[in-house]
Amino acid sequence: MSLKSYPCTMPKSDYLHVCNNHGVxxxxxxxxxxxxxxxxxxxxxxxxxxxFEARTxxxxxxxxxxxxxxxxxxxxxxxxxxxxxxxxxxxxxxxSSDWIDPRDLEPPEPPVVSPKPQKVQSASKGSSDLPLxxxxxxxxxVVPSQSPETRVQTPFKQGTVLKESAHKPVEKDPWxxxxxxQNSVPIVxxxxxxxxxxxx
Numbered sequence: 001m002s003l004k005s006y007p008c009t010m011p012k013s014d015y016l017h018v019c020n021n022h023g024v025x026x027x028x029x030x031x032x033x034x035x036x037x038x039x040x041x042x043x044x045x046x047x048x049x050x051x052f053e054a055r056t057x058x059x060x061x062x063x064x065x066x067x068x069x070x071x072x073x074x075x076x077x078x079x080x081x082x083x084x085x086x087x088x089x090x091x092x093x094x095x096s097s098d099w100i101d102p103r104d105l106e107p108p109e110p111p112v113v114s115p116k117p118q119k120v121q122s123a124s125k126g127s128s129d130l131p132l133x134x135x136x137x138x139x140x141x142v143v144p145s146q147s148p149e150t151r152v153q154t155p156f157k158q159g160t161v162l163k164e165s166a167h168k169p170v171e172k173d174p175w176x177x178x179x180x181x182q183n184s185v186p187i188v189x190x191x192x193x194x195x196x197x198x199x200x
Contacts, residue, residue: 012043 019037020029030044037045047053062068072081188194 012041014044015039015042016044 016026016029016034019033020026024032034042034044035046038047039045040047070077070080074081
């Protein structure tokens with residue numbers, strides 16, 4: 001698998017006649033819009049020209065194939081030149097890895113477990129004293145069927161009288177709404193006739 005990144009080679013077109021539909025002067029329009037646009041299909045946009053895209057497209061070459069080296073005679077870095085650094089050969093670095101994408105691996109086959117053969121002793125000389133083991137036959141328990149005369153219901157047992165509950169009845173419900181008195185609000189029974197009186 002290659003580690004290099006390549007820039008996008010998508011064919012581009014000029015969308016100035018589509019975007020600048022109000023007739024803004026081209027230099028002003030490019031400064032306000034084209035220099036901020038990232039449409040990869042337009043040749044005037046900033047897509048493919050940013051520093052980030054330049055770094056992602058040239059990082060392999062800059063780091064491995066032709067890395068920049070400092071000149072030891074450069075007067076700007078005397079302290080760095082005085083260090084005893086070892087020189088690395090100028091040949092491109094060879095990057096190798098044994099890593100394999102797990103998606104490219106084939107699924108492992110399930111292991112096949114073969115049953116172990118059981119040792120069977122044959123009746124030979126010298127083994128006549130050994131008892132001969134025979135497998136026991138386990139019979140299922142059979143429930144005897146009942147005759148129609150015995151198929152009766154559960155026998156009746158004499159019942160007992162329940163005692164009175166020791167719980168005392170509640171004289172007044174504490175959560176009940178207050179009952180209006182007859183003096184304050186008149187109570188009309190179902191079916192009784194009444195008449196609205198005008199407000200005083």
